[in-house]
Amino acid sequence: MSRRIVIGVVAGAVTVAVAVLATLGYGGRGARDASPAAPPPKTAAVTRTTLVDAVHLTGKVGYGTAEPFAGRLTGTLTKVAAPGTLLRRGDVAYRVDDQPVVVLLGEIPSYRELAVGVKGPDVKQFKENLRALGYRGFTVDSVFDGSTAVAVKQWQKKLGLAETGFVELGRVTYLAAPVRVAEQKQRVGEQAAPGTPVLTVTGTDRSVTVELDDKKAALAKVGTKVQVQPAGGKTIDGTMAAAETVQDGGQTKTVLTVSVADQSALGGNDGDSVDVVVVRAEKKDVLTVPIVALLAVGDGYGVEVFSGGGRRIVPVTVGMFAQGRVEVSAPGLGEGTQVGVAGQ
Template identity: 40%
Template sequence: MTAVERRHRRTRVLVGGTMAAATAAAAVAAALGFGGGESGATTPRRDMPAATAHVVRRTLTDATNLSGRLDYGATAPIVSRATGTVTWLPPVGSLVGRGGVLLRADDRPVPLLYGALPMYRALAEEAEGPDVLQFERNLRALGYTGFAVDEEFTKFTAAAVKRWQRDLGLPATGSVGVDQVIYGPGRVRIAQHSVRLGASADAQVLTCTSTTKVVTADVQTTDAGWAIKGTKVQVRLSSGASVAGTVAAVGDEGTAGLGESGESSSGTSGGQDSDGGSESQDDTVTVTIAITKQKALRGTGPGTVDIRYTAERRENVLAVPVVALLALAEGGYGLEVVKNSGADSGPRTRIVPVRTGLFAEGLVEVHGPGITAGATVGMPE
């Protein structure tokens, strides 16, 4: 059986026509005298593929590439319950840590303390509870001693509070009002002023971000299957250097503002929309990628970066263009292998069944008898 006859029994993957149709059309044209040749001339039988490609040995990578932005991540509001007028705010871009001042109201400092519980009541002698423990831990971390760090606000705690208040320039009352501190998860970077000097201090006064740089990307929900917390990625910076990253959050996670106890201020990116409808396929989800080696980001300002997630990587495999595959009538796939010019007489091609592996980059990994690097295979026109 010739190669042409064998090709009549097979269809080439992703190709709309067949060689059989082309051969039949040529035969009809010749019979009717439309072949363009001289009378009595015969059309030579074709025994070579229309085009060819070579089997290559290389590394195949199934990867997702997308653009993201390097900056300090999502912003969160800083809400003050202080009474009076805002008389000072920290500069945008400055860092505020435990005990640092987030604002001054009527020229009284309102410091940042660390903790998950908001300041929901005044603390004074005989107060008990986890909020007392949280406050005392902060007081101890700021260097004040002479009291037990527990859930009881004692006279010894009050004495330490008085020392702290005097150091801040506040009246030494020994008690702490709800308007005197703001709790947050840790050190913050001031992103924006939400009010001007002279505004009421009982309001959202600032927005803040994390102090570490992260990469964020808005990904179509239909394409975000890879974005799972803990997934490893590579981030290519504007300088050309690459750094390792890890998916830290998907959607609006952990963006509740400082001084707030309610829902995240950043809204939602999934589930139901504001009208109660279901999420559409065009919606996006924000993927946040943490960069462990922050030193690698020194000197790199906010800007666009490239993100690469590698789902699978196959090294040193044989590959051909996907369109070179033939769907065999008996099932599976094959390749039309072209014989060397010095081979024995007979058909110039033969069909070799192959096993396929990874599909990536327009190529497919193949394994089969006689399939070697450099071999020539048939391709559609």
């Protein structure tokens, strides 16, 4: 009696395949050698290979989900960064009443005016940015002192601002990392208001977005390695970087973001479709036969082996099913052995 080991295959498909094979006279308990006068059998060789059980998903190239970029100042917008613009430390996102709103980097949002005598981690964060922009003459600590005010005046002069020595609320906006402008939500001439998004922004690296329905949502596991295959391009390594559950028209779906380290290899244009391959299982250096070579043998499986002008049924232990083939093992079964197949 053969021991059955099935990985990554729908049992119903195997049952149908075995039933078809039995109908064609390929097996079952008590199968006998065919008559020498029978038509030449259809055979295939046992091969040693790597089986890969993979799921293919369709993704789209882009810069990920856009997030709102809102300010704190009130006034008339006189300049707004164009879509595609990169905003890094020290760059101007837009201008209100012809005065710049400046991007700085940090995790603490701007929530108060910074002036001489103010202390706290937000002061240190601002001073770290001043130092990174090349200003000197002050200590990077949590105290806004006179030397800090001097550096601020130098910074304000370069920006064309009044040299007050303090930083009013709304003059700077902190981001965790540089961003790319996705869309202008407001245009020049419109009124800026606190909390109203002027722009939407994304990350600066392109990624691949995949939408998964409920049946495939379990595939979304952050950190999983995948392969990205652009049309006509080479295969690129990717990683599941984020997964978000969203509601769309009353239906729940999972939006998966795949990061790609080799940005140049991604190529193409925004919105291009790519194939995302998720490997669920892999077996290396195993003996395999076409699935249609399997026969029903008792409560297990077997294959019909052709050698030396004869044929015999050999019970086999099956393993992984993938790519139209199945892993098999049996005493005496080796690479190159010819086995009977149906429909080949």
